Each structure stands twice: as structure tokens, then as C-alpha cells.
Amino acid sequence: xxxxxxxxxxxxxxxxxxxxxxxxxxxxxxxxxxxxxxxxxxxxxxxxxxxxxxxxxxxxxxxxxxxxxxxxxxxxxxxxxxxxxxxxxxxxxxxxxxxxxxxxxxxxxxxxxxxxxxxxxxxxxxxxxxxxx
Amino acid sequence: xxxxxxxxxxxxxxxxxxxxxxxxxxxxxxxxxxxxxxxxxxxxxxxxxxxxxxxxxxxxxxxxxxxxxxxxxxxxxxxxxxxxxxxxxxxxxxxxxxxxxxxxxxxxxxxxxxxxxxxxxxxxxxxxxxxxxxxxxxxxxxxxxxxxxxxxxxxxxxxxxxxxxxxxx
Numbered sequence: 190x191x192x193x194x195x196x197x198x199x200x201x202x203x204x205x206x207x208x209x210x211x212x213x214x215x216x217x218x219x220x221x222x223x224x225x226x227x228x229x230x231x232x233x234x235x236x237x238x239x240x241x242x243x244x245x246x247x248x249x250x251x252x253x254x255x256x257x258x259x260x261x262x263x264x265x266x267x268x269x270x271x272x273x274x275x276x277x278x279x280x281x282x283x284x285x286x287x288x289x290x291x292x293x294x295x296x297x298x299x300x301x302x303x304x305x306x307x308x309x310x311x312x313x314x315x316x317x318x319x320x321x322x
Numbered sequence: 323x324x325x326x327x328x329x330x331x332x333x334x335x336x337x338x339x340x341x342x343x344x345x346x347x348x349x350x351x352x353x354x355x356x357x358x359x360x361x362x363x364x365x366x367x368x369x370x371x372x373x374x375x376x377x378x379x380x381x382x383x384x385x386x387x388x389x390x391x392x393x394x395x396x397x398x399x400x401x402x403x404x405x406x407x408x409x410x411x412x413x414x415x416x417x418x419x420x421x422x423x424x425x426x427x428x429x430x431x432x433x434x435x436x437x438x439x440x441x442x443x444x445x446x447x448x449x450x451x452x453x454x455x456x457x458x459x460x461x462x463x464x465x466x467x468x469x470x471x472x473x474x475x476x477x478x479x480x481x482x483x484x485x486x487x488x489x490x491x
Contacts, residue, residue: 221465281340281467282332284369289330289344291366295356296348 199251206250211235212243216252216266223256223265327450337460340467342453350444353451354413357440358382363390372396384410388418391425400425405435416440420455422466434462 206212215229230240244264247253256263327345335341346353356362364375369392377391384407391402402423409417421435439454457463 217465220461222459222461277467278332278334278340282330282342285332285342285344286330287370288367289346291368292353292356293346295362295366296346296352299352299356299362300348 202250203252206246206252209243209246212247215243215247215264219253219264219266223263225261225263229264334463335454338457338463340455340457340463342455343450345448345450347448349447350442350449351413353449354442357442357451358412358416368392376400377402382407382410382416384408386410389423391423398426405438408437414442434458436462436466 207216211233214232218224218229226237226240226244229244230237233240244253247264248255253264253266256265327343330342330344332343333341356366358380360378360380363380364378367378367390368375372395373392374395375390376393377389380386380388382388387404387406389402389404391400393400402425403420404423405419405421407416407418409415417437417439419435420438434457436458437456439456441452443450443452457466
């Protein structure tokens with residue numbers, strides 16, 4: 190896979206943008222819808238200029254863009270970068286199936302031990318007979 | 323007679339909802355019990371391998387709340403869900419809110435509450451569990467399903483994959 194220089198620079202910008210947990214969290218939030226700088230900064234113990242610095246890094250990497258509203262200036266994620274829905278549903282299903290397989294096993298165990306505890310007292314009689322005096 | 327669904331099926335009835343269905347060879351009352359008793363819930367509601375459930379509190383009655391917390395064996399990170407029961411009709415139906423709790427994944431944003439409707443239907447000794455999750459908006463649904471519960475790291479890998487595919491010559 191050959192990559193030309195401008196594309197290589199773009200990848201560097203992306204790696205830099207993603208190499209920070211605050212910026213990753215901002216992207217995850219924007220995946221749920223656009224937000225203003227104030228909204229994005231809310232969960233962090235960070236100054237406004239510090240958040241704005243992070244946003245500039247993300248903008249330079251073309252991972253987010255600025256909306257039209259001149260006052261609010263909402264940030265939004267570049268939609269073309271989100272993954273296809275079907276692959277995600279598959280993973281979501283696999284996660285549930287992992288839990289359900291365990292539930293299956295548990296239900297069988299619970300039914301088995303319920304059947305065992307209902308077994309007739311023939312077993313107890315045999316034990317009494319074999320008990321040493 | 324409904325067909326037994328022995329592997330989880332997931333669908334999207336609308337762009338803000340996800341439906342999960344699965345059948346079990348057990349009476350409805352037992353499946354409901356396994357779903358609502360904390361000592362049983364923490365044995366199976368664990369997702370993929372490598373997680374334990376250090377917190378599983380459930381007050382299953384209308385207005386009662388629950389709290390679930392999972393912990394990674396690998397790095398000790400924790401996250402969870404919490405909410406309140408809106409409807410409780412044993413052994414056939416539960417309705418509860420569900421809010422994501424980012425826990426020690428401290429830089430993640432808390433989520434908006436989803437509404438979960440769980441129904442248990444029995445026929446010929448087979449119980450079908452249906453869970454309908456209404457995330458409230460397309461965006462919240464996309465975030466929860468597409469980005470693996472708002473995990474910023476996971477999303478970043480997907481972005482990189484796409485970019486590498488776009489930039490390849």
C-alpha cells in the first residue's frame with residue numbers, strides 16, 4: 190500500500206489527534222451529536238483555552254468541523270468517518286450472545302439441581318442401611 | 323409455536339431502538355428469576371470473557387433502582403449501568419431506565435438514559451426473552467451500538483481503519 194506525501198502528513202495529523210484521551214472522549218461525545226465548546230469542556234477539570242487547543246488539533250486533522258451558528262459555533266464530527274452500522278450490530282450481538290450462553294448454562298444447572306433435590310428417598314434408605322453401628 | 327432462537331438475534335425496529343431476542347430451554351419463572359436475583363445475575367451478565375461484576379444491586383419493584391458495575395481482569399478498569407424500574411410484572415415483563423456509568427474510564431461522558439423493555443414468553447418449555455432498548459434518539463443509539471458504549475479508544479481504531487482505507491493508493 191503506497192501513500193503519497195500529503196496523505197502521509199494527513200495520517201500523522203490524525204495519529205497526533207487520536208493520541209490523547211481527552212480528544213478521544215471529545216470524538217466519542219460528538220458521535221452522539223454536535224456540541225458547543227462549553228458543552229464539550231463540561232466533564233473535564235480543564236480551562237476553556239485548553240479545551241480549545243484540543244479542538245484545534247482535531248480540526249486540523251479534519252476529524253471535526255465547525256458548524257454555521259456564529260455565536261454557538263458547534264463542533265460536529267466528520268460523518269464520513271463513522272463505521273458501517275451492520276458491522277457494529279454484529280459485535281453488539283456477539284457481546285450479548287456471550288452473556289446468554291452463560292445464562293443458558295446457569296439455567297440448565299439450576300434445573301438439574303432442582304431435579305436432583307426432588308429425587309425419592311430410596312437413596313437415603315440405602316445410606317442408613319450401610320451406616321456402621 | 324414460535325421458533326426457538328438459540329443464538330442472540332439483534333435488529334433495529336427504528337433508528338433509535340435495538341431489539342435483542344434469545345430463547346432458553348427453561349420455564350419462564352426460572353428465566354425471570356435468573357434475570358432479577360443479583361446472586362444469579364452476576365454469574366452470567368458479564369459480556370465477553372475477562373470481566374467480573376463487583377456490583378450487582380437490584381431492588382426489583384416499581385420505583386426501585388438497580389446498579390451494575392463490571393471490572394476488567396486485565397487492567398482493573400470499571401464501568402456500569404444504573405437505573406430505575408418503571409414496570410414489574412413477574413414473570414412476564416420488566417421496564418427500566420438504563421444510564422451508562424463511565425466509572426473509572428474517567429474521561430468518558432455519562433450517557434443519556436435509555437428505556438429497556440424486557441419480556442419473557444413461554445411455549446412448550448421454551449422461554450423467549452426479548453429486550454427492546456429505546457435510546458431516545460438516533461444519535462444516542464448510534465453512539466451506544468457503534469462506538470461500544472461511548473469508548474473513545476474503540477472509535478479511534480475505527481477512524482484509523484477508515485482513513486487508512488481512504489488514503490491507500
